[in-house]
Every structure is written in structure tokens, then in C-alpha cells.
Amino acid sequence: MAVVAPPIVKxxxxxxxxxxxxKAALCFSAVILFMTWVDSLALTEDYIFTPYFKHxxxxxxxxSVATLSLNFVSGYIGQTSLGHAAxxxxxxxxxxxxxxxxHLPFWPSFLAAGLVAAAxxxxxxxxxxxxxxxxxxxxxxxxxxxxxxxALNLEITGGPAGLPGLISPSLGVSFAHIGPxxxxxxxxxxxxxxxxxxxxxxxxxxxxxxxxxxxxxEDEIAAAxxxxxxxxxxxxxxxxGAFFAGLAGSLxxxxxxxxxxxxxxxxxxxxxxxMVVVGGARSIPGSFLGAFLLTFIPEGLRYFKDFLxxxxxxxxxxxxxxxxxxxxxxxxxxxxxETVFRR
Amino acid sequence: xxxxxxxxxxxxxxxxYALIAIGWTxxxxxxxxxxxxxxxVFMVGAFVGFxxxxxxxxxxxxxxxxxxxxxxxxxxxxxxxAYKPLRTSPRMAAFITALGASTFLxxxxxxxxxxxxxxxxxxxxxxxxxxxxxxxxxxINSLQLFIFAVTLVIxxxxxxxxxxxxxxxxxxxxxxxxxxxxxxxxxxxxxVILTFFVSGLLGGAAGVLVGVLYAIDPMMGAMxxxxxWAVAVIGxxxxxxxxxxxxxxxxxxxxxxxxxISSGYRDAIAFVVMVLVLVVxxxxxxxxxxxxxx
Numbered sequence: 001m002a003v004v005a006p007p008i009v010k011x012x013x014x015x016x017x018x019x020x021x022x023k024a025a026l027c028f029s030a031v032i033l034f035m036t037w038v039d040s041l042a043l044t045e046d047y048i049f050t051p052y053f054k055h056x057x058x059x060x061x062x063x064s065v066a067t068l069s070l071n072f073v074s075g076y077i078g079q080t081s082l083g084h085a086a087x088x089x090x091x092x093x094x095x096x097x098x099x100x101x102x103h104l105p106f107w108p109s110f111l112a113a114g115l116v117a118a119a120x121x122x123x124x125x126x127x128x129x130x131x132x133x134x135x136x137x138x139x140x141x142x143x144x145x146x147x148x149x150x151a152l153n154l155e156i157t158g159g160p161a162g163l164p165g166l167i168s169p170s171l172g173v174s175f176a177h178i179g180p181x182x183x184x185x186x187x188x189x190x191x192x193x194x195x196x197x198x199x200x201x202x203x204x205x206x207x208x209x210x211x212x213x214x215x216x217x218e219d220e221i222a223a224a225x226x227x228x229x230x231x232x233x234x235x236x237x238x239x240x241g242a243f244f245a246g247l248a249g250s251l252x253x254x255x256x257x258x259x260x261x262x263x264x265x266x267x268x269x270x271x272x273x274x275m276v277v278v279g280g281a282r283s284i285p286g287s288f289l290g291a292f293l294l295t296f297i298p299e300g301l302r303y304f305k306d307f308l309x310x311x312x313x314x315x316x317x318x319x320x321x322x323x324x325x326x327x328x329x330x331x332x333x334x335x336x337x338e339t340v341f342r343r
Numbered sequence: 344x345x346x347x348x349x350x351x352x353x354x355x356x357x358x359x360y361a362l363i364a365i366g367w368t369x370x371x372x373x374x375x376x377x378x379x380x381x382x383x384v385f386m387v388g389a390f391v392g393f394x395x396x397x398x399x400x401x402x403x404x405x406x407x408x409x410x411x412x413x414x415x416x417x418x419x420x421x422x423x424x425a426y427k428p429l430r431t432s433p434r435m436a437a438f439i440t441a442l443g444a445s446t447f448l449x450x451x452x453x454x455x456x457x458x459x460x461x462x463x464x465x466x467x468x469x470x471x472x473x474x475x476x477x478x479x480x481x482x483i484n485s486l487q488l489f490i491f492a493v494t495l496v497i498x499x500x501x502x503x504x505x506x507x508x509x510x511x512x513x514x515x516x517x518x519x520x521x522x523x524x525x526x527x528x529x530x531x532x533x534x535v536i537l538t539f540f541v542s543g544l545l546g547g548a549a550g551v552l553v554g555v556l557y558a559i560d561p562m563m564g565a566m567x568x569x570x571x572w573a574v575a576v577i578g579x580x581x582x583x584x585x586x587x588x589x590x591x592x593x594x595x596x597x598x599x600x601x602x603x604i605s606s607g608y609r610d611a612i613a614f615v616v617m618v619l620v621l622v623v624x625x626x627x628x629x630x631x632x633x634x635x636x637x
């Protein structure tokens with residue numbers, strides 16, 4: 001008698017599929033837009049969603065873009081990069097300098113920020129052609145640190161103090177003057193950027209480029225044998241990731257109206273990688289999840305700390321533990337596919 | 344003359360870098376893991392040494408010995424608790440665990456010992472020797488000489504351990520071909536514990552020596568650990584003599600950088616050199632080639 005295998009309920013892939021679909025994106029945008037604009041419709045002076053909450057919302061969206069863009073390198077071609085904040089900060093510094101020193105308007109500087117970061121992505125991605133895995137991690141980390149030292153030491157970048165007083169982007173009206181808190185337009189812009197990138201990535205995944213990325217990730221030598229141009233696709237992944245990280249960095253520093261070497265720091269890079277790892281590499285909803293979780297949890301813990309009267313911030317200690325536990329329990333991330341890291 | 348002066352200044356620091364680098368390189372060579380927590384083991388060593396000397400008024404050498412032991416045990420503990428359950432899982436998972444363990448320990452250190460820097464109490468009487476050659480002066484600090492000598496002694500001892508003792512030979516063999524060594528009847532887990540212990544000993548020694556020379560704080564592990572890895576890479580991962588040479592080289596180059604270019608770029612130079620070495624010759628100065636197998 002034939003043994004009938006019990007049907008395996010694959011709830012996780014189904015969930016990923018559901019969350020990755022256009023409907024989920026629509027719902028997500030609707031919720032964000034609702035939270036952003038409901039105050040403008042309200043008749044009272046009190047905030048329903050406080051400016052602080054909107055700030056965290058904006059930061060989460062910016063980190064979502066950064067996390068998604070890191071996925072090109074750490075997800076698609078399966079190489080871990082610890083230098084992503086370098087692109088992010090580089091974009092920030094580029095548009096800061098362009099608007100402040102050369103007095104360009106925001107939008108061309110915004111594009112230039114992405115392009116400069118992408119251009120730097122080529123030499124920073126070049127080591128990836130020669131070294132892989134753990135060695136590449138250290139190279140990208142080293143490059144990020146070098147950028148930080150350059151920003152700290154050059155006069156034009158303002159040294160450790162950074163560059164304050166950056167202009168706010170505008171579309172006729174300055175972004176800072178739109179909405180009750182002045183953060184609404186920024187949230188919409190970040191959301192648009194994140195959705196555009198998510199859409200692009202969803203389209204790339206099943207394209208010729210996406211298949212080439214997958215081939216490189218799964219087996220480099222086999223991919224090369226099948227005629228995949230390793231150098232081209234690896235650099236492409238770095239350049240694409242750098243471009244969007246640069247854009248996110250530019251929007252972020254103009255939101256803060258301030259850029260400092262902290263935006264380039266290795267801690268930021270580690271945080272971005274953690275968002276990818278926690279959310280799940282190569283998963284678009286996973287990137288959003290990782291970015292939102294890792295932005296909201298520390299802020300929540302800050303409340304908790306004040307509430308309990310702790311003298312230290314428990315997040316930094318818990319953050320390390322979170323990574324350890326994540327690797328033990330679910331190394332591919334909450335929404336990640338089954339094989340992410342290979343030996 | 345300035346060149347010579349900066350080179351002398353760089354030697355003590357270079358010896359310390361070499362010690363840290365060897366700690367990285369033995370673990371990578373045998374376990375195949377980038378042990379990101381090595382900087383934190385180094386920090387623990389520095390703090391244990393500090394409390395032994397400052398609070399218990401111990402002799403420097405006794406404190407150095409105890410700090411080394413504690414660091415060694417810390418490294419073994421990290422391996423048992425964090426890495427061992429992941430021995431068979433992908434390398435990247437172990438690496439990210441290491442990253443997490445490192446952040447955890449670093450901020451735990453900052454929590455317990457408070458994140459401000461402190462200096463060791465004066466441990467040794469040191470004198471400054473000034474040589475006059477022609478019209479120029481060359482100063483040699485006996486403290487730096489002492490540290491350089493201690494690092495040399497430790498390295499000589501390590502070299503003896505690895506080439507002359509059975510355990511050391513097993514470690515050397517494991518770094519070349521781990522699977523064959525297991526087939527030869529070496530107990531792998533014991534070897535791994537020994538490796539982490541040796542790595543921790545060296546890290547702890549470096550921590551105390553840095554404390555004697557400079558100041559210590561709970562965040563010190565981040566930069567020093569990374570530089571140690573950079574040195575290990577420059578020297579060729581898995582190569583102990585390479586790490587020694589690269590460490591001394593980096594110490595001197597850093598001092599030359601701060602002397603001739605700008606002290607602001609002092610910390611960046613290690614990474615620039617490392618990236619260049621990795622791109623030009625990925626095996627490092629004295630490393631052996633990792634064969635790519637299909």
C-alpha cells in the first residue's frame with residue numbers, strides 16, 4: 001500500500017508571497033499615508049501621531065531603502081558587505097556639499113548623490129572580484145572606515161562637526177513647510193523611493209540580470225562556466241546598491257539638515273546588515289520588516305529605560321544578543337528563503 | 344633621523360599588533376572563523392590587568408600572567424557558548440554570531456566598567472635614553488624597548504610551542520589540512536579549545552601591554568581588533584611569521600604616517616594597506632594559496 005505523505009503546509013513561503021505582492025504594498029502605503037496625513041484632517045490641535053513618531057517612521061523608511069539596496073550585494077550575489085553606510089554617507093556628503101558649496105538646488109544634488117555613490121561603488125566593488133566571503137567583509141569594512149577618516153580630516157567636509165544647515169528639498173513649497181509637523185512630505189518622498197526600489201527589485205528578480213545574480217550566488221564557478229560575466233554582474237550589484245544607498249543618504253541628511261561622519265560609521269553598516277539578516281536576505285517585505293523592527297525596538301527600549309530609571313541604554317547589549325539568537329534560531333531571517341548563506 | 348626615530352617609536356606598537364594578529368590568525372587558520380570577538384578578549388585582558396595592578400598592587404609580570412589566563416579562558420568560553428553550536432552551519436552564520444557576540448561583550452564592558460578611558464598606574468621605572476648623533480638627537484624610551492622585548496619573548500615561546508610540542512604540531516597540521524588531522528586521530532574539539540585558549544592568551548598579553556603604554560577603555564577592542572585582523576591579512580592569514588613581520592611593519596608605517604602626513608590618517612593607513620594587499624595579492628605577504636575546488 002502506498003504511503004501517503006502528509007501534505008506539508010508551506011505557510012512561510014505563502015506568507016512571503018502574500019507580503020511581497022502588490023496588494024501588500026498598497027496596504028502598507030495606505031497605512032503609512034494614513035498615519036502621516038490624519039493629523040492634517042483632524043480638527044483639534046493635538047497630534048494623533050506625534051512628531052517624534054513621524055520622525056521614527058521616516059527613519060524606518062530611509063533604513064528600508066538602505067536595507068533593500070544592501071540586498072543587491074548581500075542578498076542577490078550573496079556576499080556580505082559591512083561598508084554599506086559608506087555609500088549612504090557618501091550620498092549625504094555629496095548632496096550636502098553640492099547644495100551648500102556650489103548652491104545647486106536639491107533635486108539635481110539628490111541625483112548626483114546617487115551617481116557619485118554608484119561611481120564609488122565600482123572601485124569599492126572591485127575587491128569583490130578577487131576576494132570573497134569573510135575577506136570581502138573585512139575589505140568593505142576597511143573601505144567604510146577609510147571614508148570616515150577622510151570625512152573626519154578634510155576641511156571641506158567640516159571635520160568631526162560635519163556640515164550643519166542644509167537646505168530642505170522643495171517642490172514649489174519647501175518640504176519643511178508642508179503638513180503640520182514638516183515631516184510629512186519627507187515621509188511621502190521616502191515611501192515613494194522605497195516603493196520604487198521594491199518594485200524595481202521585484203522586477204529584477206525574475207529577469208536575466210536576476211537569474212545571473214542567482215547563478216553567481218549559488219555557485220560562482222558554475223555560473224562562469226555557463227557564460228555569466230562575473231565581473232560585470234558583481235560590479236552591477238555593487239553599483240545598483242550604492243546608487244540607492246546614496247539617494248537614501250541624501251534624503252536623510254537633508255531631512256536632518258545636518259551631515260556628520262556618524263552617518264558613515266561602521267556601526268551604521270553593521271546595523272544595515274543586521275536589518276537584512278533579521279528581516280531575511282533577498283526578501284523585499286523582509287527588508288521593510290528588518291528596518292522597521294530595528295528602528296522601532298531601540299526607540300521603544302528608550303521609553304522602557306526611562307520608565308525603569310535605568311542609567312544605561314539596554315539596546316546596545318541586547319542588539320548583540322539578538323544577532324546571536326537569530327543565527328541560532330533562524331539564520332535565514334524572519335522572512336528569508338531557505339538557503340541564504342552557503343559555505 | 345626623524346625616519347629612524349619614528350621607526351623606533353613604531354616598534355613597540357608593532358609588536359603589540361603582531362600579538363593581536365597572531366591571535367586572529369591561529370583561530371582563522373584552524374577553525375576557519377573570523378573571530379570578531381578577539382578585540383573584546385583583548386579588552387578583557389587589558390581591564391583584568393588594570394584591576395590587578397591598580398586595586399591589588401600586583402607585580403606587572405604576575406598581572407600579565409593572570410590577565411593572559413583570564414583572557415584565554417574568556418576566549419574558550421566564547422567559543423563554547425557562541426560558536427560551538429554553529430560548527431556545522433554556514434560560515435557566514437558563525438561570522439554574524441561573532442559580530443553579535445563582539446557588540447554584546449563590548450557594550451557589556453562599557454556597562455560594567457563605564458565607558459571612560461583610564462591609565463594604568465606607573466608599573467615600571469622607565470628612563471629615556473638620548474643618543475646624540477651629529478647634531479641630531481635620537482630618544483629611546485626604555486618602556487617601549489621593554490614592551491618590544493616582551494612581545495619578542497612571547498612570540499619566541501609561541502614559535503617553540505608550535506614547532507616543538509606535540510599539541511603545537513597538531514595545531515600547525517590542522518591549519519594546513521583540518522580533515523586529514525582528524526583522520527590522524529587528533530581530538531578536534533580539544534584542538535579547537537586549545538586554539539581559542541592560545542589566541543586568548545596572546546590577546547590578553549597585548550591588552551596589558553597596550554594598557555602599560557597607552558590608556559584603556561571598553562571600546563578599545565573595536566579598533567585594535569580590526570587592526571589586528573588587518574595585520575593578519577597583510578601578513579597572510581594562517582602565517583605566524585607573516586603576522587609578526589606585518590605587525591612590526593604596520594606599527595612603523597603608522598608612526599611614519601602620523602609623523603609625515605597627518606596624525607588624523609594614522610588609523611586609516613592599516614585599512615588602506617590591507618585593502619591594497621587583498622586586491623593585489625589576496626594571500627598576503629607570506630600566506631599560502633587557498634585552492635579553489637569545484
